[in-house]
Amino acid sequence: MPVGGIKTDEELVEMARNQREFFGLLIERYEAKLARYVRRLGVRDEEDVADVLQEIFIKAYRNLNEFDTALSFSSWMYRIAHNEAINSFRKKRVRPEGHLVSDSEDILTFVASTEKGSEILFDAALDAAVVGRAVSHLDNKYRDVVILRFFEHKEYDEISDILKIPIGSVATLLHRAKGRLRKELKEHPAYE
Template sequence: MKHLDELSDEKLVQKIRSEEKELYREIIKRYEGKLLRYAGYLVRDEDKAADVVQEAFIKAYKNLNGFNINKKFSSWIYRIAHNEAMNVINKHRKTALLNEEIDLNSGIDLEDDLIKKELKEHAHYCLDQMSVIYSEPLTLYFLESRSYEEIGDILRIPMGTVAVRISRAKAIMKKICKKR
């Protein structure tokens, strides 16, 4: 039997579905950190983020037979976490409104490395100023290292829209960081 670490998520899911439930622990180990961080950026509260992720793992387990193993498991579980986080956000009405003063069409593009550095240093401050529709793809792209295609699958939006939102988010980011 292959060592668990060598198994892809999709193969692991196949095993959980057919063999033993205990292997789901490995899925939790692989994703809890990533999802906690992701949910944390969305709901902006550690305890709520933990609830979101716990509920996401439970829902993912319940619906494991509905997962298509020809697709990426990471996108699927991120999507579940996204839905849970959105439920919490809608419930608590904590969505940050887009700052009207920010000009989206500034056309100035920042170097990705600089954005990444800024995000890591001032992540919470910068992301808090942005609407969730911009902060979420930015977080997924720069902090969670997801591809445009994966982001599209998680947010269920076309890849073109992902590109536009990330580009606008970068412009907003630049404005916010400049202000700071």
């Protein structure tokens, strides 16, 4: 429920459908989050980040009538952001390499996470840079779910909506991603 005049995303969407200016409020809400997300996905250059963000919001506005409450607005925006980041890689013909090394705080949260499988990372007392590099080396499909789960703190159902894959596949990909990380980190000298 809106409190003290603060509107929910969904209410703002409804208003933006009739009055363009309200979309500006949604841009304000999501600009920083999505910029961080596309950087994590591997868009490095700041100009490129700005271009991708512009495309994300134009696409979101153009397709505003596609959005309905079957999923959250946040998931919908992240989905568009994910697709636009991939389009950007395709246009530039580059392989995405995330900037996770700089996300030290998130990486440490990931390392300290109580989720099954993360103990090995914690026990190894590896530094954030090492873990960040290991995550960057994962295949895109694994890296996408790891970023959303541990860096964007999304729930499984949200990841399912963003990547358009079944929830069961999210769990499977996360499980395999952890296995691959564990394998890579075991080979790191700091683990010895």
